[in-house]
Amino acid sequence: xxxxxxxxxxxxxxxxxxVLKVGSFLNQQVDTDFMTLIAKEGARLYKDAGxxxxxxxxxxxxxxxxxxxQQLHVPMVYAKKYGSSNITNDVYKASVYSYTHKQTFDIVxxxxxxxxxxxxxxxxxxxxxxxxLNGLIHIVEQSGANLAGALIAIEKGFQSGGDLLREExxxxxxLAIIDSMEDGKIVFRELENT
Amino acid sequence: xxxxxxxxxxxxxxxxxxVLKVGSFLNQQVDTDFMTLIAKEGARLYKDAGxxxxxxxxxxxxxxxxxxxQQLHVPMVYAKKYGSSNITNDVYKASVYSYTHKQTFDIVxxxxxxxxxxxxxxxxxxxxxxxxLNGLIHIVEQSGANLAGALIAIEKGFQSGGDLLREExxxxxxLAIIDSMEDGKIVFRELENT
Numbered sequence: 001x002x003x004x005x006x007x008x009x010x011x012x013x014x015x016x017x018x019v020l021k022v023g024s025f026l027n028q029q030v031d032t033d034f035m036t037l038i039a040k041e042g043a044r045l046y047k048d049a050g051x052x053x054x055x056x057x058x059x060x061x062x063x064x065x066x067x068x069x070q071q072l073h074v075p076m077v078y079a080k081k082y083g084s085s086n087i088t089n090d091v092y093k094a095s096v097y098s099y100t101h102k103q104t105f106d107i108v109x110x111x112x113x114x115x116x117x118x119x120x121x122x123x124x125x126x127x128x129x130x131x132x133l134n135g136l137i138h139i140v141e142q143s144g145a146n147l148a149g150a151l152i153a154i155e156k157g158f159q160s161g162g163d164l165l166r167e168e169x170x171x172x173x174x175l176a177i178i179d180s181m182e183d184g185k186i187v188f189r190e191l192e193n194t
Numbered sequence: 195x196x197x198x199x200x201x202x203x204x205x206x207x208x209x210x211x212x213v214l215k216v217g218s219f220l221n222q223q224v225d226t227d228f229m230t231l232i233a234k235e236g237a238r239l240y241k242d243a244g245x246x247x248x249x250x251x252x253x254x255x256x257x258x259x260x261x262x263x264q265q266l267h268v269p270m271v272y273a274k275k276y277g278s279s280n281i282t283n284d285v286y287k288a289s290v291y292s293y294t295h296k297q298t299f300d301i302v303x304x305x306x307x308x309x310x311x312x313x314x315x316x317x318x319x320x321x322x323x324x325x326x327l328n329g330l331i332h333i334v335e336q337s338g339a340n341l342a343g344a345l346i347a348i349e350k351g352f353q354s355g356g357d358l359l360r361e362e363x364x365x366x367x368x369l370a371i372i373d374s375m376e377d378g379k380i381v382f383r384e385l386e387n388t
Binding site for chain 2 (some may be wrong): 023024025028029030031032033035036058059062063066067069070073074075076077078080109110112113
């Protein structure tokens with residue numbers, strides 16, 4: 001998505017450790033008009049997939065997942081980090097290793113929000129090693145729902161998560177894929193979906 | 195807001211300890227069409243206030259805050275719970291006691307996302323004792339920005355947070371105020387803003 005690539009070039013900051021900060025428009029601070037544009041493109045890609053629900057992980061995935069679900073007119077569900085709120089024991093659970101926090105945590109979704117007849121679209125702001133996405137996929141599998149695929153705003157293509165999932169047959173659509181950001185220079189992969 | 199009161203009566207669950215669960219439409223699972231309706235009403239109430247930014251707290255406030263900011267065509271910023279991500283030291287910080295978790299935690303917002311010429315609308319899904327809202331107000335004060343007021347989806351009117359803030363002169367608009375939920379029976383306050 002050209003507009004997203006342009007926005008990343010204009011506002012993104014490359015930090016040491018392959019960290020890309022896009023806090024000025026994608027998380028922390030969300031440019032709502034721009035996010036609506038991203039969501040329209042995401043909804044276009046999955047418009048014929050029969051999506052009944054969008055699933056993401058708190059906290060940075062919520063805004064983009066909400067915006068996409070809003071375009072598809074379906075509910076948005078987010079997995080919580082374990083112990084974070086009023087959650088009963090009746091949950092699906094998966095373990096996720098956080099590269100940012102250097103620790104493993106559990107994510108949970110109440111069983112009543114995922115049904116076997118649901119068709120799930122996973123949405124997240126970032127995809128790097130794919131740990132969060134794999135955790136969400138594990139939760140969808142437990143629920144018996146169908147997985148339509150994943151929609152990612154920004155994928156770090158130089159890390160393995162997205163391509164490994166594609167090799168496993170999971171549909172992963174990323175609106176911008178960064179193949180390299182060595183020396184602070186961002187190089188995008190050419191995308192078929194645009 | 196009649197539609198919100200009806201939705202609470204239809205889908206809300208009153209648990210022991212004055213807990214109201216609305217996870218089926220307001221958080222955990224978000225009914226995106228309904229949330230857009232809530233956001234339009236919120237934006238209507240503040241349409242003449244010159245809002246330049248919406249501020250909330252992760253995670254359950256993000257969806258409603260995004261939806262309201264989207265209607266106002268302004269950015270949405272969310273305060274993070276301290277230590278939760280790639281945050282530099284250049285932050286505004288406040289302490290918040292969580293009734294749900296029975297502990298105090300710090301919330302932070304990067305200084306670059308709040309400017310002295312901003313006019314801030316605080317948005318959250320719930321208001322009870324007002325701890326989160328007071329933390330956000332403390333952050334706005336540090337930034338030198340103007341506080342236009344707060345927009346809350348559901349206020350627990352039988353707890354003191356909202357009315358104390360109103361007595362202090364803070365504009366607090368709640369789309370539904372619950373004055374009592376004894377024995378599981380929800381009683382709403384009559385609102386002037388509808």
